Amino acid sequence: AQSVTQLDSQVPVFEEAPVELRCNYSSSVSVYLFWYVQYPNQGLQLLLKYLSGSTLVKGINGFEAEFNKSQTSFHLRKPSVHISDTAEYFCAVSVDNYGQNFVFGPGTRLSVLP
Amino acid sequence: NAGVTQTPKFQVLKTGQSMTLQCAQDMNHEYMSWYRQDPGMGLRLIHYSVGAGITDQGEVPNGYNVSRSTTEDFPLRLLSAAPSQTSVYFCASSDYDGQDTQYFGPGTRLTVL
Numbered sequence: 075a076q077s078v079t080q081l082d083s084q085v086p087v088f089e090e091a092p093v094e095l096r097c098n099y100s101s102s103v104s105v106y107l108f109w110y111v112q113y114p115n116q117g118l119q120l121l122l123k124y125l126s127g128s129t130l131v132k133g134i135n136g137f138e139a140e141f142n143k144s145q146t147s148f149h150l151r152k153p154s155v156h157i158s159d160t161a162e163y164f165c166a167v168s169v170d171n172y173g174q175n176f177v178f179g180p181g182t183r184l185s186v187l188p
Numbered sequence: 189n190a191g192v193t194q195t196p197k198f199q200v201l202k203t204g205q206s207m208t209l210q211c212a213q214d215m216n217h218e219y220m221s222w223y224r225q226d227p228g229m230g231l232r233l234i235h236y237s238v239g240a241g242i243t244d245q246g247e248v249p250n251g252y253n254v255s256r257s258t259t260e261d262f263p264l265r266l267l268s269a270a271p272s273q274t275s276v277y278f279c280a281s282s283d284y285d286g287q288d289t290q291y292f293g294p295g296t297r298l299t300v301l
Binding site for chain 1: 192221223228229230231232233278280286287289290292293294295
């Protein structure tokens with residue numbers, strides 16, 4: 075079975091500063107990796123995903139993530155955050171398996187301060 | 189496309205009452221799922237379906253029933269509501285493939301008194 079760890083439950087950062095949200099996973103098989111964002115009082119939407127190929131993945135709103143197989147990590151980064159990036163961010167893993175595909179991490183709440 | 193729609197947006201129930209949360213999608217996706225979101229616990233899978241007529245349990249299925257009579261609809265039934273079921277419920281759909289993006293509805297905020 076797969077599992078996802080997001081070590082930081084809350085990350086406060088000042089506007090225009092860089093940010094990194096950490097995600098580690100465990101799995102006995104190859105996985106696909108996702109980052110979703112949830113803005114206040116909304117559903118989740120996809121930021122980016124890693125399926126194969128280049129380990130650096132670029133997503134929407136200037137976010138990017140790097141897949142590191144040896145460290146089983148998929149950390150999310152943005153070089154300069156905006157107030158509008160304030161949201162909860164979820165890392166998720168998926169496998170090609172009949173049935174339960176997605177496992178989500180507990181989430182990291184990013185607060186961007188003026 | 190409306191995407192994934194959920195009704196109602198808010199609901200307050202008394203302990204022991206039953207109700208159905210509605211979910212519909214217009215993307216012809218085979219895979220649909222229900223999650224509950226509780227603070228600090230991320231999203232936990234309640235039930236899922238890989239196609240019309242096929243459903244299965246997720247991580248936290250107790251107290252919930254589902255059915256899938258059409259590709260579009262996937263209702264979630266609370267049989268006898270309990271305060272522990274106070275949560276935000278999300279429905280999601282995707283093509284049946286581990287690589288595919290899941291599309292989420294806006295959620296239903298349920299309070300059980």
